[in-house]
Amino acid sequence: MTRIGVATAAEVPDLDDEGQLLLAALRARGVVADPVVWDDADVGWPDLDVVVVRSTWDYHSRPEEFLAWADRVSSVTRLLNPAEVLRWNTDKRYLAELERAGIPIVPTQFLAPGAGPAHRYEGVEHVVKPVVSAGSRDTLRLGADDVSRSHEHAVRLLDAGRGVMVQPYLHEVDEHGETAMLYLDGEFSHAMRKGPLLTPGMGLVEGLFAEEEMSLRDPSAAERALADAVLAAMPERFSADLLYARVDLLPSPAGPLLLELELTEPSLFLDHHPPSVDVLAEAIVGRALAPRR
Structure with missing residues (x-):
């Protein structure tokens, strides 16, 4: 029986709402799928055919421990996204590399x-x-x-x-919001508008994450072109292995700019776009059944 682990944080051991949707879609395809807390020493990682990194939202407080975990899991099973992708993507200095490749980023x-x-x-x-x-x-x-x-x-x-x-701070975001471009198994899936998150005089975020105001968005041609270019500009060795990617864009007078490329644990807003749940589940099961390279 194919077994799939969906990695999460101890604070959300049963996954968030979209994680629960993904579990149901995986189980509907005849596989065993369960949430697994990434730093739980009792998890039998070699017993899993695939581990999908999802709501591991506490990794930033222990990044080296998280990356060491990713390396260990990768040595005994298939990790999605792969450990080398996580190592590159968890430090936002990757933005400088993408800028050198010709991607317009938010000035940094x-x-x-x-x-x-x-x-x-x-x-x-x-x-x-x-x-x-x-x-x-x-x-x-x-x-x-x-x-x-x-x-x-x-x-x-x-x-x-x-x-x-x-x-x-790019003030155009106050009206337009951010645009999150979602890619699943290498193909564009859907886009979301994220309302402005940072307010004047704000304090530091408490808890795992800041609450977000989200809605579906029809992206502009310029936003779609930039998001496609971002993924094309990634280090070549990563591109074929991506299960998911989220390209976050901000508006500017000169056009959209890259804010972040999320390849580690981004919300994919599956609950806002129901067809995406099945697309992601099919991609995961397909990889679980494929021979490991």
């Missing part, structure tokens, strides 16, 4: 531990966040005059040994 300055907190976006509204994060945790939107708070937040992260990224 990276600060490394040991560096000072000064940055080129002092004097404009901006966002400060760690390069390893999830669910908008440890992310602040700061005003043009809020230099001291900006520096304090950057120093707190840098002193903890965490890399930092600083970006100008």
Whole structure:
């Protein structure tokens, strides 16, 4: 009997709503499918034919432990997305690599531990966040005059040994929102509008993630073209192995810009687009039955 594990965090051991939809779709295809907490030492990973990374939303607090887990699981079974993809994608400095490949990204300055907190976006509204994060945790939107708070937040992260990224706040998002482009098994599936998440004077997000205002969106031709280009610009060795991808875009006067490429544990909004549940389940079962390379 084919066995599939859907990896999650201890805080959501039974998965979220879309994870439950995925479990039901997998079980309807005659396989054994169960949630598995990624850092549970009692899980028998070799007994699973496939492990699908889904709601592992606490990984950012222990990134090296998470990546070591991914390597261990990959050595005994098939992990989706693969460990090498997770290692590349969990540190947002991948944005610089994509920019060098010609992808227009939200302007970004990276600060490394040991560096000072000064940055080129002092004097404009901006966002400060760690390069390893999830669910908008440890992310602040700061005003043009809020230099001291900006520096304090950057120093707190840098002193903890965490890399930092600083970006100008793009006000077009306040009306247009973000656009999340969802790809399943290498094909475009659907798009979502995410309402503006960062508010002036906001504090740090509590819990696993910030609540999001989501709705289906018909993406523009420019958004679709950029999302396709992002996936085409990825390191070639990754592209054939992606089970899912989410390309998050922000609007700007010059057109859409890449905010993030989510390949590790993104919400896929399967509950907003029911056909996507079956597409993802079919892709997972197909990979579970295929010979391992």
